[in-house]
Amino acid sequence: MSDHTCPLCEMTDVLEHPGKIECLTCGHEWTAEGPADEAPAERVVKDAYGNVLANGDIVAMIKDLKLKGSSEVLKVGTKSKPIRLVDGDHEIDCKMDGISIALKAMYVKKVAP
Structure with a gap:
């Protein structure tokens, strides 16, 4: 799959979109640059x-x-x-x-x- 890990659930099942990455497990989305030591955003269900x-x-x-x-x-x-x-x-x-x-x-x- 990918070498990215979700900052919320720490799973590696992610989809890479242009400019963003989406976790298949919890639905969390973040920018392709990665979370730069910021608190994770509110969980999206x-x-x-x-x-x-x-x-x-x-x-x-x-x-x-x-x-x-x-x-x-x-x-x-x-x-x-x-x-x-x-x-x-x-x-x-x-x-x-x-x-x-x-x-x-x-x-x-x-x-x-």
Whole structure:
């Protein structure tokens, strides 16, 4: 791939665009010159279609997702209560069907208010 490393998640799976580099893992973008000892910018979380998510957004499932440790399944189209973005490999904390759940952003789409 590349000899670049993401300054946020430290992964090496990156795409090089003219003038910028994008991390495939977390979606962080930075200039090709590199971060010159600056604090990393605020983390950008994108849904499955590339829309930027923010605290308080409402999201919907894009595919059926079986919940580990139970027989529950979140069906396609299930909408959440307002979300909260968190650090970690699961970027979203929310409630769906009365269940508090942590989700990866790749399984949801942003719903228009």
